[in-house]
Amino acid sequence: MAARIIRDEEVSLDPLKGRTVAVIGYGSQGRAQALNLRDSGVNVILGLRPGGRSWERARREGFDVYPIPEAVERADVVMVLIPDMEQPRVWREQIEPRLGEGMTVDFAHGFTVHYGLIKPPEYVDVVMVAPKGPGQLVREEYERGRGVPALVAVYQDYTGRAWDMVLALAKGIGATRAGVIKTTFREETETDLIGEQTVLVGGLMELITKGFETLVELGYQPEVAYFEVLNEAKLIMDLIWRYGITGMLERVSVTARYGGLTVGPRVIDEHVRENMRRAAERVRSGEFAREWLREYESGMRNLERLMEERRRHLIEEVGARLRPIIFGEAGGGGGGGEGS
Ligand code: NAD
Numbered sequence: 001m002a003a004r005i006i007r008d009e010e011v012s013l014d015p016l017k018g019r020t021v022a023v024i025g026y027g028s029q030g031r032a033q034a035l036n037l038r039d040s041g042v043n044v045i046l047g048l049r050p051g052g053r054s055w056e057r058a059r060r061e062g063f064d065v066y067p068i069p070e071a072v073e074r075a076d077v078v079m080v081l082i083p084d085m086e087q088p089r090v091w092r093e094q095i096e097p098r099l100g101e102g103m104t105v106d107f108a109h110g111f112t113v114h115y116g117l118i119k120p121p122e123y124v125d126v127v128m129v130a131p132k133g134p135g136q137l138v139r140e141e142y143e144r145g146r147g148v149p150a151l152v153a154v155y156q157d158y159t160g161r162a163w164d165m166v167l168a169l170a171k172g173i174g175a176t177r178a179g180v181i182k183t184t185f186r187e188e189t190e191t192d193l194i195g196e197q198t199v200l201v202g203g204l205m206e207l208i209t210k211g212f213e214t215l216v217e218l219g220y221q222p223e224v225a226y227f228e229v230l231n232e233a234k235l236i237m238d239l240i241w242r243y244g245i246t247g248m249l250e251r252v253s254v255t256a257r258y259g260g261l262t263v264g265p266r267v268i269d270e271h272v273r274e275n276m277r278r279a280a281e282r283v284r285s286g287e288f289a290r291e292w293l294r295e296y297e298s299g300m301r302n303l304e305r306l307m308e309e310r311r312r313h314l315i316e317e318v319g320a321r322l323r324p325i326i327f328g329e330a331g332g333g334g335g336g337g338e339g340s
């Protein structure tokens with residue numbers, strides 16, 4: 001029943017031999033994946049906007065750079081690594097018209113294909129290598145001889161060779177060094193959205209903010225609250241990351257262990273689980289995707305307003321004063337804040 005972890009030794013780069021890979025976009029994932037593939041011996045070209053900021057950088061970093069349609073024309077494998085909400089239009093206007101029979105199209109996230117914003121023609125293979133980490137880490141880990149784990153999937157297997165190709169791509173970017181798991185576009189998309197909304201981005205942010213507000217409302221110093229619920233959250237997370245949850249519990253004080261085990265489930269209680277289920281349902285039904293698409297296309301004013309509210313929150317003010325001290329960037333006075 002346990003998912004099988006595919007390791008580096010099991011995968012061959014052969015499907016990429018003599019092939020040209022066009023990486024579209026030179027942002028977080030595009031740059032990392034292009035550099036890693038090239039260092040793995042793969043022939044990589046880039047498809048970018050002429051005159052865009054990435055164009056010169058990619059040239060400086062030694063790549064042959066073409067306008068997107070021309071890069072697609074020259075390629076056997078096209079990696080679509082531009083922001084999800086930009087993909088549908090670029091796909092329609094610049095990628096799809098130049099795709100040839102039997103080519104491979106790769107995504108790093110299933111969003112646009114899963115929700116039908118992109119409908120690939122039936123004569124190409126459609127695959128996904130979704131690294132489970134930010135682009136910068138995908139590059140740094142590769143350079144250290146390691147990798148960031150990834151999920152791989154095949155949405156459409158026209159040639160019958162899509163699985164070998166997607167695994168070769170995963171190996172080329174270093175992901176198999178850390179292990180890759182087979183999934184589907186649906187599972188990757190839904191778990192990614194549910195995870196970031198309920199735990200990683202939305203959940204953590206709210207947990208920390210509400211904890212901070214609670215302490216400050218009780219009259220404690222905001223700086224003390226910041227150290228307690230924001231700064232130390234990172235240190236606890238590192239323990240969970242490295243040793244697991246019981247490993248973390250074994251490494252905090254016995255008082256923290258007892259208090260955490262008994263009070264935690266009362267704070268993050270069954271109501272929270274219910275809320276998580278509701279959020280998951282909105283992702284699974286496509287309601288969240290439709291809402292986000294509308295927001296994106298109407299200029300993201302809501303998003304900007306929500307960001308502005310957060311920027312004005314006390315926790316940001318306190319953080320802006322404390323971080324230069326915590327990270328030793330205070331640069332000799334003027335940083336405000338008293339230290340302890
Ligand atoms: P990004 O925002 O870092 O990079 C975008 C790149 O695309 C830039 O080079 C930008 O100039 C270019 N671009 C933007 N709009 C364009 C347009 N209209 N036409 C042509 N080029 C355009 O994007 P990213 O975060 O690397 O995301 C790329 C894909 O990777 C997305 O599918 C995302 O979900 C996925 N992904 C990202 C991460 C991550 O760490 N950022 C992790 C896993 C998966």
Ligand code: MG
Nearest residue numbers: 109192193196
């Ligand atoms: Mg995500």
